[in-house]
Structures are given as C-alpha cells and as structure tokens.
Amino acid sequence: xxxxxxxxxxxxxxxxxxxxxxxxxxxxxxxxxxxxxxxxxxxxxxxxxxxxxxxxxxxxxxxxxxxxxxxxxxxxxxxxxxxxxxxxxxxxxxxxxxxxxxxxxxxxxxxxxxxxxxxxxxxxxxxxxxxxx
Numbered sequence: 001x002x003x004x005x006x007x008x009x010x011x012x013x014x015x016x017x018x019x020x021x022x023x024x025x026x027x028x029x030x031x032x033x034x035x036x037x038x039x040x041x042x043x044x045x046x047x048x049x050x051x052x053x054x055x056x057x058x059x060x061x062x063x064x065x066x067x068x069x070x071x072x073x074x075x076x077x078x079x080x081x082x083x084x085x086x087x088x089x090x091x092x093x094x095x096x097x098x099x100x101x102x103x104x105x106x107x108x109x110x111x112x113x114x115x116x117x118x119x120x121x122x123x124x125x126x127x128x129x130x131x132x133x
Contacts, residue, residue: 004121005029007048009039009065010083011058015106019052019083022110023117036060040068043075050117055084055095063098070099079120083108 006028010016013034020030031048033039035057042048051069055062062082069075081102082095095103102116 003027003029004049005031005046006050006052006117007031007033007039007042008052009033009035009057009062010052010054011035011056012054015054015083018110019113022113023052026114026118028117036062036065039065043069047074048078050079050081050120052081052083052113052117053100055082055086063095066098066100081113081116081120083113 006023008016008019008023008030010019010032011034016032016034020032023030031042033042037060039051039053053062053065057065062084066080066082069078069080079101080099081104082100083104083106084091084095085106086092086095092103092105101120104112104116
C-alpha cells in the first residue's frame with residue numbers, strides 16, 4: 001500500500017540501506033533506526049504501519065524489542081517483519097512464537113521483502129520465509 005509508513009530497524013548500514021531503498025521504490029514512507037534505542041525514539045512519535053526488524057541488533061535483542069512492542073497497547077497491533085541470519089528450524093519457530101507476523105531469512109530477495117510488507121499492510125498475517133526457510 002503505497003504511502004504507508006514503515007520503520008526499518010537494522011544496525012548494519014548496508015542492509016538498512018537496501019531495505020530502505022527497496023521499500024521506498026514501491027512508494028512507502030520509510031523511517032530508519034540503527035538499533036533498539038533509536039527505534040524506541042521513532043516510536044515515541046507517530047507510529048508506523050509496519051516494522052521491519054533485524055533480530056540481531058548491536059547491543060540489543062530484536063526479540064526483546066518485539067516483546068516490548070507487543071506489550072505496549074500503542075504498538076501491539078503493528079505488523080512486524082523480522083529479518084535474520086538465524087535460519088535453523090528451531091530459530092524460525094522461536095522467532096515466530098515471539099509474536100512476529102512474517103519471517104525472512106537472510107539473504108532474501110528484494111521482492112520477498114516487498115511481498116511480506118505488502119501482504120501485512122493489506123491485512124494478511126503471513127509467515128514469509130526467505131531462502132533456506
């Protein structure tokens with residue numbers, strides 16, 4: 001849904017730039033955060049329609065952030081797409097059980113990110129998976 005606002009939380013600048021560029025190319029308004037503290041700051045203002053979140057953030061656990069978001073009435077219903085290099089079956093199950101809406105194992109294709117975000121913004125609660133998932 002073009003015009004929707006997406007928060008991308010990724011500590012790796014190259015991965016963050018890729019996600020931002022892919023999402024902006026299809027018309028999303030993208031807000032960036034390099035880690036959990038910056039994501040919290042961004043969420044204190046206007047809320048995004050969707051969050052793309054790396055599980056492994058420098059100095060923070062992305063799943064702990066998911067837990068915080070799900071516990072807060074302001075952010076509990078925001079769809080979350082998790083991106084991660086943790087691609088073992090047990091990792092995937094643990095991540096999905098944490099309350100995320102879509103899972104993309106790195107490396108994923110740009111189209112997979114577009115599809116996951118687009119489906120969630122249209123109301124779908126899909127369990128997207130990248131290569132190896």
